[in-house]
Amino acid sequence: MNSLIIRSALIISASTLLLNSCGDDRSEKPDTAPGKSNTAAGSPAPAPETPAELSTETIAAWAAPILNLDSVAELSSIEPGPPDARGYRYCKLTYTIKENRYSKDFAPEELNSERQLINESANRAMRPESHYLMQIGAPAEYIKDEDRQAKPLPENLQQQLSSMTELAMPSVYTLRHESGSKLVIPIRFRAEQNGGEWQLSEFAFDGADLTRELDFSNTIPQSKLPENPNILTPEFIEARKAEIRAKADTFNRDIAALITERETAARASLVQREAAVEEEARRAAAQAAENQARADELRQACQKALAADTVYTGEWTRDKRFGQLSLHISEVSTHDDALQFFGEISDPKIPGSNVHIEGRCAYSRDEENRYTVRITIYDGFYDPNQPTAEVYDAKDGYMELKLDDNGKLSGTMSCVAWQDNPAKTFSINLSKETPGKKRK
Incomplete structure (x- = not known):
């Protein structure tokens, strides 16, 4: 309704001006009196130039060498914000990862259980002789220090163990950044005009420090991976687990046979040790008797002489x-x-x-x-x-x-x-x- 009233008033005013012009053909002549300007009295003075706004291109060009992401990602968008009361400006930069990037890792934790199984089997195979002797009831005094040392594996079992260990501790490439994924980087800075040009300074992350997150020095682009790399995927882990367990089954069967051999050897060793202890006891008793006889002889000779x-x-x-x-x-x-x-x-x-x-x-x-x-x-x-x-x-x-x-x-x-x-x-x-x- 207000809009309509304003339009009516404008029409009436225009009609009045038109009628006045038609009813009176006298026109005002310009005042050419000396000292007076020819410029119309109502003309406005020229307005001062408005400063150019800070462009996103300027922000991008300034931030790019600081972030140093050109080889890793492309700048997708810039969302600038207004300055705050302290004079800081804020901006959100979004980068897009160019290609998949991987880290090179060793012995992935997904194979921890397999490594534990291998270690348990190896420890079982390398049990010292003291284990088998105590298992069949050998007294502690029969066991020597060398009996407590771990037994080395036979060559064939050592080769099997090395093969399984190598499978369980592979070098793998883990996907850390996927192609097309976004990096959103909020930043803060100061911007001042100097001679018509913007000067930006005091770069900082707005919020958490992203220095470590933006460090790609320990990652490898997919195009730089070696031929046939071990990519850490669920499929790779499952295949590797199956391979390890197949070898572990063979290893454990061979270990069982080795343990049987060592148990038999321990029983034979115990018999020998018991015989040796008995012989040593007889020898010690004979030596003690001899020593006693000698001591008696010396004592009697001394007592006789004195x-x-x-x-x-x-x-x-x-x-x-x-x-x-x-x-x-x-x-x-x-x-x-x-x-x-x-x-x-x-x-x-x-x-x-x-x-x-x-x-x-x-x-x-x-x-x-x-x-x-x-x-x-x-x-x-x-x-x-x-x-x-x-x-x-x-x-x-x-x-x-x-x-x-x-x-x-x-x-x-x-x-x-x-x-x-x-x-x-x-x-x-x-x-x-x-x-x-x-x-x-």
């Missing part, structure tokens, strides 16, 4: 001096590993000389098959003018003698204080007296 009321006589020497010496054992006590005795030493030519001693002799012998007799010297009666008085006067005098099977006692007599002066040491050589000569 029995109570035994006398050894001989001489001492130092440099060019010498003298006589007698060793009398008066009291003996025996122990598990040694003999202990008390007695005295004296000079047979000096009446009344009597120096007290305490000695010990282990039942074991040295590399020359001699006993070692160690004696501590105490105070007593002796000739202070004799050289031996230097030892008898000391509080740390001792004798270290060797006893052989011939009843010879030989060694040294000294004192601890002479350790740095071995020239003062006396040499001792004694022999066991025969019963007829034993002193009363």
Whole structure:
């Protein structure tokens, strides 16, 4: 209704103007007075030029080298948006993938179950001998460290295992981007005019960072794939599984035969080990008896050689001096590993000389098959003018003698204080007296 009223008013106004023109042929003459412009008073001034809008072509040309997708995809569309209060502009770029792109992968997870089956079969085939021995009840002490090592596979089984492993761990090409699929990339940037030209800057993704998603460096276009590639598809996986399982059936049958052989070998080995253990026990018992007899012999020989009321006589020497010496054992006590005795030493030519001693002799012998007799010297009666008085006067005098099977006692007599002066040491050589000569 309003539209109709506006049109009527315009018609009436136009008619009035027409009537006035027809009724009065006087026309206004232009004012040519000096100083007045010929331009009509009502003419508008020229309008300033409107700035050119930011074109999608400008945005595309600027963003293309930043995204670097020309070899992978084609730009399909650009949807620019208005600037925000901070002066940022927004745009959504849509790219179309040119051709299928694949990643090269190794041992796809779709074959995990097959790999597990292969490993289980291999582990079963490589069980150590200890497994079979324990399975038939072998005691732990029969099992050696080398029995616990995994058994290597026979050559034919190793070849089968390698073949299955290769099938279960193939290099495959996985489709990552399909030809014709879209990449939608929202971006943000600043745009300013400078000298009539747009200058764009501060490129950023609007939202999540898509740097990794737009990295195609680890993908291969279909046109660059090798001849007859393994494309990861359900059909490829099913065919590969069937091939692996067929080989695994043969492998497991051969393993069963191998296990039977190793079980038989383990039973024979257990019999041998039991016999070896029994033999070792007999040998050890015989050796123990021999050792005990030898120990008894050594002990008895020592106890006989150093029995109570035994006398050894001989001489001492130092440099060019010498003298006589007698060793009398008066009291003996025996122990598990040694003999202990008390007695005295004296000079047979000096009446009344009597120096007290305490000695010990282990039942074991040295590399020359001699006993070692160690004696501590105490105070007593002796000739202070004799050289031996230097030892008898000391509080740390001792004798270290060797006893052989011939009843010879030989060694040294000294004192601890002479350790740095071995020239003062006396040499001792004694022999066991025969019963007829034993002193009363």
